[in-house]
Amino acid sequence: MAVTAVVSACGSDSDGGTTSSASTAAAGTSTATETTAAAPVSADACKGKSLNFIGLAGEEGEKELKDWRAAQDMQLKVNNNADWGQLIGAIKVGQPYDLNTIPVLEGQRMIKAGVVQPIDTSKLKNWDKIVPALRESPAIRGEDGKIYGVPIIWGDGPYVYAPDRVDTPPTSIMELLQPEWKGRYTMFDDPGLPFFMIADAMGFDPPNLTTEQLGQVKEKVKELVDNAAAFQASYQDATDRMVAGDVDLAIGGWEAMLGFAKDKGAKLDYKFFDESKGGGYFDGMAIPSTAENPECALAYIDELISPEANAALATNLTSGAANADSVPLLGKSAQVYDYDLVSKPTGGIDFVAYYPPEEAKDGYASLKDWQDAWAEVKAG
């Protein structure tokens, strides 16, 4: 049913390419790049070229587009970033990358920092097949209305736990503040998720918190961090810690961790906190402002969101496919997502922004306030 819903949501406007559903459904976000006719980008743009990618491991399509690259006689150099600041910094100082990951939560930061360039989606043959919730997302649109990223995969925001040691999985993040959870879970060294979820549990409206509310939330987050065993360095690190039996739960979770654990002979499971509101993420591909081969990068992105390649990518990453036509082609490991959640521009999965803006309204806490509060929490 989920598959049908998403295919029907996209299939009707997939024949043209000049008037996309993006321009009809996302009120106020239509741009010249979406509505102006342009010749589709050709794979020939990559003949003999080399693309330099920076971003998340496995999302660059190294495996999935191996044959395609060979046919174009092109090379792909893969660089993985440790964190988003590093990626932004690398491009800002002028390092010549042609492709980069643009995650939903960092989209606006990358756009405002000027590290990615607008994308002419009318040149993408597969753009209209992108599921509406991703295609219409404001996260990849700049204030100029232009589109700066092409979604490739998506997912939700679960926590992952060891079922043999957690009899009753928590329903609220507030349960982790109890003494019985002391030293039993890991979390990322990042204020977004804990501040957002605890603020929501306290009845506030994150990420719009007054400075007074932020102070109250900070005290609870401090309890959460006090109870945590450690900060996880990565999803793999959190998996390793659970497999070793050192912790029982990872707040920052990903369904793929179940596969990582299975490879090591262990069983993990996942659930959602009520406060995550079904919140999720999507990652896209963007073209850095320093790109030396932007036309080839565009062709590569178009191929990456083709039905077959995108299905393979989503399967390998245990993620949701961005292309609706990829859904029937998904492998078993990736058939864990409800595509009804992304079949409409809004109202399904909530790709929430966990962070407040850099410049907040008077009386409200800014991103710097959150980061300072996080630093205080960690200092102990």
Next chain:
Amino acid sequence: MVPAVQLAPVTLFYAVFFLVPLGILVAYSFATFSDYQTTWHLTFANYREVVESDVFRKLFVRTIRYAAIVSIIVIALAYPFAYALTFIFPRRAQVLYFLVLVSLFGGFLVRVYSWRTMLGDQGLLNQGLMSLGVIDEPIKAFLNSGYAIVIVLVNFLLPLGVLPIYNAMQNVPAGLIEASRDLGGGRLTTLRRVVLPLTMRGVAAAFAFTFIATAAEWVTPQLVGGTHDQFVGNAIQYQFGTAINWPLGAALALSLIVAVVVIVGLVVGAVRLVTR
């Protein structure tokens, strides 16, 4: 060939790979960060934040405390080892010295993860104590704690402590040792009144190596420390990474460099004063 010409390659290397990066760091530390952008409006605001922030003060105190603890433990272990190598097992000294050097070749991360395996709930230490009946359930404080940070760093930095102390002991004239014994000095007296004063500069060098290496750490606290065991290095990494606030990160880095240079300078100076 004139000395200046002979020194030119080294000077050039030093300038390009040390002074220039340091200069860039200094420049960034006075820059302004706003709206995700670094601008070249020069300011002392970053240093003011480093000095006035309670958070950063805690991190500096913690970092220096751990650096001192690790250095003292390393020296306490390295000195007897180097002494044994030099004066008790001189025939096996080369083999043992080689083993010390070999331990430096091991990958740092491999060792950190090995320790994590040993210190964890299912690790050698906890399971050993449980099988002996000493404890009923795993002690979680072995891992994700300050203890774990100290254990890992002492293990990794021990060779850096042994090498300068061993080298210093090689320079102790055998005649002085013999003279001490001829005058009735036992092994302990000779150690205290002859060997120790003559090897204090090696001890100072060992302190400097281990103190600097520990103070600059951020990986070990991340991988085996708890959520409240972060060092200044973690804050620097956070500012350069997640927060992309390079000016504040640069100010933190330079403040740490200054703090470490002052402390090491004081210790080395004190040693020179005492042993003059």
